[in-house]
Amino acid sequence: MHQVKTTCPYCGVGCGVNATVAENGTLSAVEGDREHPANFGRLCVKGSALHETLGEQGRLIKPRVDGEEVSWEQALSVTAERLNTLRAEHGNQSVAAYLSGQLLTEDYYVANKLFKGFLGTPHLDTNSRLCMASAVAGYKRAFGADAVPCNYEDLEEAELVVLVGSNLAWNHPVLYQRIKVAKERNPLMRVVVIDPRVTDSCEIADLYLGIKPGSDAVLFNGLLAWMAAKNKLDTVYLERHTQGVDDALSAARQSAGSIAEVAAACEVDAERLETLYYWFASQLHVVTLYSQGVNQSSSGTDKCNAIINCHLAGGKIGLPGAGPFSITGQPNAMGGREVGGLANQLAAHMDYDTPGARDLVSRFWATDNLVPRLPNGPGYKAVELFDAIARGEIKALWVMATNPAISLPDAAHVRAALEKCPLVIVSECAANTDLLPYADIVLPASGWSEKDGTVTNSERCISRQRGMLPPPGEARHDWQIICDVAKQMGFAEAFDYTHPSEIFDEHARLSGFENATTTQRLFDISGLAGLGRDGYDALTPIQWPVNAQAPNGTARLFVDGQFATPDGRARLLPITPRGPEQRLSQAYPLRLNTGRIRDQWHTMTRTARSPRLMNHRAEPFIDVHPDDAAEAGIKDQSLAVLSAATGQYRARARVSKAQRRGEVFVPIHWTDCFSQNARSSALIQRIMDPVSGQPEAKHGAVALAPLAPAWEATLLVADHGVMPEGRPAWCESDYWARIPMRGCQRWQLAGATAVNDWFATLAAWLPAPPALWCEDVATGGLRAAGVENDQLKWWLMVGPPDELPGLAWLEARFNDDRIDDTHRRRLLAGCDDGAADTGPVICSCHQVGQTAIVDAIRHGDTSVEALGARLACGTQCGSCIPELKSLLEEERPNARAKQSSAHEVV
Known part of the structure; x- marks a missing residue:
């Protein structure tokens, strides 16, 4: 057993992580690195659960071409051949790349070098365009x-x-x-x-x-x-x-x-x-x-x-x-910008309009003998890029570590463009994403625990992300994949790297190349050139600039009042405020806001692998003010639909006074892999900032209406041996959401058409017939369970989810070696005799539910500290403390009444 210092792969804070690698080669635990200047030992609940998100299940492990698994040799050969063919037929600018803040700086560097420097196309952008x-x-x-x-x-x-x-x-x-x-x-x-x-x-x-x-x-x-x-x-x-x-x-x-x-x-x-x-x-x-x-x-x-x-x-x-x-949204959004990952950049923070930059980069990369050389001007930014694909101007797209089928606005337009594109190459580590059906070539990439390189956080701090585990199957690092394709295309000498330290060294040297004065290029890490592999492996967090003038890094910039402008002066700009371009109307009267939630990250390909992170907000939702909910005829926790000019979004309503009147909020995380019509990007138009090219994702215009189902149901299905191949039949329901649990998958279902025979429906859905059932003819309710060879295969409750018991007991049954007679008698109830429902999970670290917290408050635990002492909630990452305080405030009258009643008895 040994520990490895690495960096968290989630938000732009860039927390240091101490990961424990067990003797069997698995990652057994993670904790915050007390020596890292970003977090000093703190981790949020997502970071604390990193070791729970690993494993080969659900990972891409072999390359695929046209839907067939092939060898790496075939995959690389076909990739290079098709890219070269399209370049020859349609020109260098017919190929493009779309990158991600999830890539390491070394991955980013070689991708930018290949596309802009050697393929001669400016059309390389990144999903950092969407946030930064x-x-x-x-x-x-x-x-x-x-x-x-x-x-x-x-x-x-x-x-x-x-x-x-x-x-x-x-x-x-x-x-x-x-x-x-x-x-x-x-x-x-x-x-x-x-x-x-x-x-x-x-x-x-x-x-x-x-x-x-x-x-x-x-x-x-x-x-x-x-x-x-x-x-x-x-x-x-x-x-x-x-x-x-x-x-x-x-x-x-x-x-x-x-x-x-x-x-x-x-x-x-x-x-x-x-x-x-x-x-x-x-x-x-x-x-x-x-x-x-x-x-x-x-x-x-x-x-x-x-x-x-x-x-x-x-x-x-x-x-x-x-x-x-x-404050940056992604772990390496800044690292990507450092190496030129945006379409309007070259490399080392140089732009196309930086005097002499194009010539400097050409000479450093030795691309002068290439025809054509570096592009003359910027390429298409993210939204423009997919518009160009839709027009047929871009013939080949290589997407790395991101999912534009979900994240870009007007998702239907993006998907139509991907469908039309003659060549879509996807480097990805997850086996199931909304993007993969559009891929002609799929290249399995390494993930967080395997990748080795550097990232830069929101405070310009460069940290090492160290590989701890071997990639599963035949997965390879992104920088290796890019270099292997480059070699196949005839650029072997320029991409002959054997270790990420060599790429980082070249990146550091370029940042200082002919950078004689500090006012010429502010980004300069030339002080980190020449580290060698040992020095690179031992690199500790350091903030750029790092050069001869600042060998130990730079804590803050502009302390002398000198800026990186030609005259050294900062610019104040005249600002004329403009309202959102996505206008409200009689048809779409509500302002849409989108954003992240506490326990999830991007499209959940990593966080959803930890079941406890799914408990805080298990389904997609719509936050709506009580007055707007009443006007639309919507109750708290009922199903609702948002409509926009570009699409629909179906989710469970959360009625909240924290939401402004006339506005709604939805999370960005759900995809077609986890729900039906719960993609927030479907509600956002393709409107961009004219300067930055960033989409207007915060200001949609929508209408709200109830989604009144004839029935709702909760279906739990064992992970192994029960799920049908392909899309399950119950996904034909009018609403569904998949919620991963330990040993099973929970499905929340709803349909607009009444089911007259649930037993016939179950026979069509599941191979294992019900071994136990209890039907309520008067209400249409049903509880049933499928048990085979003393193992629980599935469990169903027909009825609204607020009738569910706490699911921890049922989850444990899916992980039992056998269901004994005692458990069998309790299966339809879904809980042990006399067990209390703990309610929705508030504290993800310790899995403490709202009902247990409210009960503790009513019994006298009237502070966060008291709740922590009794239930442990709020004692680890602290992310749940604001919700604990809200519950304390809401329950204060009940707590006082309880105490007053106790005094009267005394």
Whole structure:
């Protein structure tokens, strides 16, 4: 048994992980790395469950060509041959690649080098376009470089932290916990949350502004104008280190108006708004932390610059505890940008319009003798890329470690484009994704526990992600696959790497190549060149730039007021606020918001492999305000449907006052592998920010209606020997959601047409006939179970899911070697005699349910600490603490009544 230091593969926090590898070669446990500067030992519930997501089951293990398994030799040969044929027939720009923030920097580097440098196509983009492109464009316009100025320590040293469009408690839980602890240590520290929804992040907020979606730029323009009116501008900093303040102020004054006018435009309380303005203007050490709620907009870049303007105007940058801080969504979104993973980049943070960049990269890669050489200009950004495929302009697409059939807006259009594309190559580790049916060539890739390389987190910190286990079957690392194809295409000498350390070394050397002055290219890790394999393997976390001037890395940028612009001055930009392009109408009157949830990640190909991560939000859902629910005739936990111009979304309604009136929220995670018509991207139009190309995923327009089924049912089916080949027959229902459990799969089902004979239906669905059943003719209810050879094969309850018992007992029966007589008698009840239902899981770490928590509160455990002492909830990652506090608040009257009653008895 030994431990390996690696990095978590989920969000952009980039937490260090200590992984324990057992003697049998499996990963037996993970814990936070106490030495890693991102998390200092903390892990969220997803990171804590990493070892539960591994195993060969559900993995791609052999290459496939045209649906047939083939050898790697055949797969590589066919891939190279077809790419070369299409290039010869239609030109180099007929081929494209679509990459992912899940790739390691070394994977990204060789992919960018192959496509732009040697295939001569600019059409290589990444799914980071969907989450970070506006933040990147905003930084580049203001600072001259895609450079996050802050670090995580700034969140702890700030006097004021402003969260904008970020549910940090769920999406970046470790950073949220760091701010929470810092706030407890410093009572003078303030936190402001600006978000249309009341989220769990509001638990630590001193001030909450429930902003109208899309009005962020109005709010920050108003702040800039207010600072000027109150003489709160740092005129010395502006004169010495910036330009453009007069135009920015003019635009701000024109669009913002008075406090009352800004408050009305943002639909917030004027007094609260002025409180924010006063706090921001009065403190020097201010961090504004912003994420997808700002970026995913048709004016996302302008919103970012409106925020940056306020920091520059107040001199709140380049200091401890100060700066505009864009928090990254993916583990290596920044690493991908470093090597040129965006369509408008070349490599090493150089753009096509960077003077001399194209010539520099050509000479470094020795591509001068190629015809054609490096492309002359940027390629298609993500949405544009798939439009070009639909037009027939792009003939070949290689997708790596991402799922555009789910994540891109207007999913039906994307799927139609993929269907039309003559050659779709997919490098993937999961055996079942919505993308694979469109693939002509499937190349099995390694996953987190096997990949070896580097990632860069949101604070510019480069960390090692170390391989611990061998790839299953014939899976290979992405960088190896890319290099093997490159060799087959005739570029062997340029891609003759034997280890990722060699790729990293080349990347580091390119970052410093002819980079004589610090103002030329800010991204410079030339100090990490020449490490060798041993030095690379021993690399500890370090923040770029890393060069001769900063051999130990750089904690924060722009401390001297010098920026990466030609004159060294930062730019304030005039911002004219624009509302969402996806307009509300009589047909689609509700504003749609999309986002992540606490225990899931992207399309759940990894997180759904850990059954306990499915318990917090088991089904796709729609958060809706009580008034909107009542108007639509929808009750809490009933099924509902959202309709948009581009598609539908079916899910279970969650009626909540935390949702603004006239708006709904849906999660992004569910795919056709886990539910029917629960793809949030089906509701989003192909509208982009004109500067960044980032889609407007936060501002859909939808209509809400009930989905009134004639029946609902819960079906549990054993993992082995029961599931039919292909698509199960019960997926023909009008609604279904698949929920992985340990040893079985749970299916929530509903149908619009009444079932007159459930036994005939079960015979068509399942090979094992019911061994036990109990039918309620009056209500149409039924409970039945299939048992063969003393093993539970399936279990069914016809009725709404709120009639379900706690499923832990049934789950255990699917894992029994045999069902004894005692268990057999309890199967239809679904629980032990007298067992209490623990309710929906709130604490995923310790699997503590809502019913148990409420019961403890009513019996006197009236604090988070008391609940933790009794039930252990909230004592590990802390992600559930905001929900525990909400339950405490809701149950406070009941707890008081219980205590009052006890006093009367005494």
